[in-house]
Amino acid sequence: MNTVTVKDVTLGSGSPKIIVPLVGKNEVELIEEANYLLTIDCDLVEWRVDFFEQVANFQVTAEMSKKIAEILSDKPLLFTFRTKKEGGEIAFSDEQYFGLYKAVIENGAIDLLDIELFMDDDLVQQTIKTAHEKGVKIVMCNHDFDKTPNKEEIVSRLCSMQEKNADICKIAVMPQSSNDVLTLLEATNDMKTTYADRPIVTMSMGQLGMVSRMCGEVFGSAMTFGAAKKASAPGQVPVSELREILKTLTL
Numbered sequence: 001m002n003t004v005t006v007k008d009v010t011l012g013s014g015s016p017k018i019i020v021p022l023v024g025k026n027e028v029e030l031i032e033e034a035n036y037l038l039t040i041d042c043d044l045v046e047w048r049v050d051f052f053e054q055v056a057n058f059q060v061t062a063e064m065s066k067k068i069a070e071i072l073s074d075k076p077l078l079f080t081f082r083t084k085k086e087g088g089e090i091a092f093s094d095e096q097y098f099g100l101y102k103a104v105i106e107n108g109a110i111d112l113l114d115i116e117l118f119m120d121d122d123l124v125q126q127t128i129k130t131a132h133e134k135g136v137k138i139v140m141c142n143h144d145f146d147k148t149p150n151k152e153e154i155v156s157r158l159c160s161m162q163e164k165n166a167d168i169c170k171i172a173v174m175p176q177s178s179n180d181v182l183t184l185l186e187a188t189n190d191m192k193t194t195y196a197d198r199p200i201v202t203m204s205m206g207q208l209g210m211v212s213r214m215c216g217e218v219f220g221s222a223m224t225f226g227a228a229k230k231a232s233a234p235g236q237v238p239v240s241e242l243r244e245i246l247k248t249l250t251l
Helices: 027-037 058-072 094-107 121-133 151-163 178-195 239-248
Strands: 004-006 009-011 017-022 044-048 077-080 112-116 137-144 168-173 200-204 223-227
Touching: 017 027, 017 239, 027 044, 027 058, 044 058, 058 077, 058 094, 094 112, 094 121, 112 121, 121 137, 137 151, 151 168, 151 178, 151 200, 178 200, 200 223, 223 239
Parallel strands: 017 044, 017 223, 044 077, 077 112, 112 137, 137 168, 168 200
Antiparallel strands: 004 009
């Protein structure tokens, strides 16, 4: 498997890297939160920009990304607008979604960009091309908050992300039983051993799926999301506890 290195963080080898969400609603909250994250033992930061009250102003958002990146310094910044249909805070049209991304790629300061799998393919490919020209890596993702698809479907979606030229392929699913958690882990292992030629990130959400956030080194997930002050998804483990668990499980 090829690895992906962003700043000094290498994804796809060794222990899963810990990423924490930045969810402030305005500049004051974001600056305070970014400074707080400097004190947290994490590897990357995800700015969930759908929480930002001024997100519809693309220039303001691009400038805010520069302020955040300057504070975070050597920590890579993942820029994510999570759409409403995949669990985000507000609804955006495709035009707004890709317009925002274009503005931030060209005028902001980000290291990685989150793009959802089931978006218009022409716009996705155009955005990926623009991002790669600027040295921005793509995390392509898919979320199912209702269920856990079967193993073959999970693998199929991850393979589709590879085919679309994502640098990192991510899927998060909701378990209804312990068997669902096993399905996610088995799909992760199959993807890693048979199909993946780049880092993958998988998780089973909620309390039931929490174990999946801790055992990535065993099954093949390259990143895990931890909670600093506020979780951005169900089942995120506090960062300090997560780091100790990952150390214990290091192969």
